Amino acid sequence: MALADLRGQKVIRTGESLVKHLQSFSLDLKFSAGVWFFAPGGSRFHDRYCDPMTMEQILEIATSLKPYGLKALEAHYPNEVSDDNLDLFKAWAADTGMRLLTVVPNLFYDSQWEFGSLSNPCDRVRQAAIDRVKRTLEINRELGTDFSIIWPGGDGFENTFAQNHAEARRRFAEGIAEAMDAVPGVRICIEPKPYEPRGHILYPSTAEALLLCDRVEKAMAADENKALLNEGHALMAMNPEVGHMLMGYEDLAYTFSLVCEYGRLGHTHWNSQPLGNYDQDLNVGVLGIEQAEAALYALKMHGYSGYFGIDINPERMPVARALLNCMDALKGMNARIDQMDHTRIVAAVEAPADHRGIVEALLIRARWGDTGAKFSEL
Numbered sequence: 534m535a536l537a538d539l540r541g542q543k544v545i546r547t548g549e550s551l552v553k554h555l556q557s558f559s560l561d562l563k564f565s566a567g568v569w570f571f572a573p574g575g576s577r578f579h580d581r582y583c584d585p586m587t588m589e590q591i592l593e594i595a596t597s598l599k600p601y602g603l604k605a606l607e608a609h610y611p612n613e614v615s616d617d618n619l620d621l622f623k624a625w626a627a628d629t630g631m632r633l634l635t636v637v638p639n640l641f642y643d644s645q646w647e648f649g650s651l652s653n654p655c656d657r658v659r660q661a662a663i664d665r666v667k668r669t670l671e672i673n674r675e676l677g678t679d680f681s682i683i684w685p686g687g688d689g690f691e692n693t694f695a696q697n698h699a700e701a702r703r704r705f706a707e708g709i710a711e712a713m714d715a716v717p718g719v720r721i722c723i724e725p726k727p728y729e730p731r732g733h734i735l736y737p738s739t740a741e742a743l744l745l746c747d748r749v750e751k752a753m754a755a756d757e758n759k760a761l762l763n764e765g766h767a768l769m770a771m772n773p774e775v776g777h778m779l780m781g782y783e784d785l786a787y788t789f790s791l792v793c794e795y796g797r798l799g800h801t802h803w804n805s806q807p808l809g810n811y812d813q814d815l816n817v818g819v820l821g822i823e824q825a826e827a828a829l830y831a832l833k834m835h836g837y838s839g840y841f842g843i844d845i846n847p848e849r850m851p852v853a854r855a856l857l858n859c860m861d862a863l864k865g866m867n868a869r870i871d872q873m874d875h876t877r878i879v880a881a882v883e884a885p886a887d888h889r890g891i892v893e894a895l896l897i898r899a900r901w902g903d904t905g906a907k908f909s910e911l
Contacts, residue, residue, distance in 0.1 A: 770799030
């Protein structure tokens with residue numbers, strides 16, 4: 534696949550231009566799902582609640598959901614996508630018209646990453662991490678994916694005393710740049726998370742991840758990469774996950790908008806999550822519907838055209854039902870924001886002193902207008 538052009542996200546519209554955009558542009562709900570949650574394993578607190586699945590069984594379930602909007606899958610290398618099963622994924626894509634959207638280097642599970650992967654102070658282990666990223670990027674290029682994702686879940690610390698934080702950040706950023714220069718032209722999306730499994734993960738917030746993106750691109754030396762950067766393309770982008778943002782007490786709409794402002798929103802991961810707390814990966818719509826709707830509206834304002842990745846942990850229901858629930862929730866929320874009175878919303882936001890309480894009133898009517906409730910006049 535050609536590198537998706539994210540530059541249009543940076544356009545900031547106001548007034549009549551914004552109204553026309555909101556009236557004419559609708560989010561294209563292209564869904565992807567991670568193969569890792571189709572048969573969730575046990576945890577340190579309980580045994581697994583479902584039987585393991587083969588990759589063939591996972592692909593069969595995914596294919597059955599194509600009519601409902603599931604278009605792609607996401608997987609890790611080398612535990613889910615491997616050098617031994619590439620032909621399986623290629624044949625599945627050819628037969629179904631679905632695809633692997635991304636192949637992610639697994640940099641957090643192996644025992645060798647006990648003290649980090651790309652930030653590891655041991656040169657041998659860090660080089661193994663760089664080599665894994667390189668091989669993963671090669672597979673992404675071979676399969677024609679849209680990007681790879683890096684989640685630094687194993688890179689961080691618990692005891693902050695005497696940690697050389699600046700050096701750890703340098704090793705991590707320069708390791709990514711080295712791998713990307715070895716396989717140029719393939720985008721990486723960083724997925725920040727504040728904590729878990731490490732007590733504190735490197736580049737934990739959206740703002741810090743944006744700094745990482747800039748740092749990695751400045752360290753790139755390959756001619757192909759530099760040419761793309763000179764054209765204004767983002768080679769380092771982001772994959773914000775709703776749950777991770779809420780763990781860090783970030784506002785979803787504000788945060789998504791910030792990433793779009795810099796033209797770096799390469800992908801999105803959706804679930805629901807209480808503020809703070811451990812990473813629950815609840816189905817979309819279980820909690821925080823108002824935050825999700827505001828986030829979708831922000832993406833609509835910026836003209837986001839990427840995928841909506843579902844990243845959940847459906848321990849107590851069949852994965853097909855969980856995915857259908859998540860896709861239905863996003864479809865319902867998207868339909869609701871499309872039907873809003875965009876003219877009045879933009880007017881109320883841009884001249885709040887003249888339209889006090891109107892945005893809230895419009896939301897009340899959009900959410901419960903079909904219940905038969907008798908509302909006051911606006």
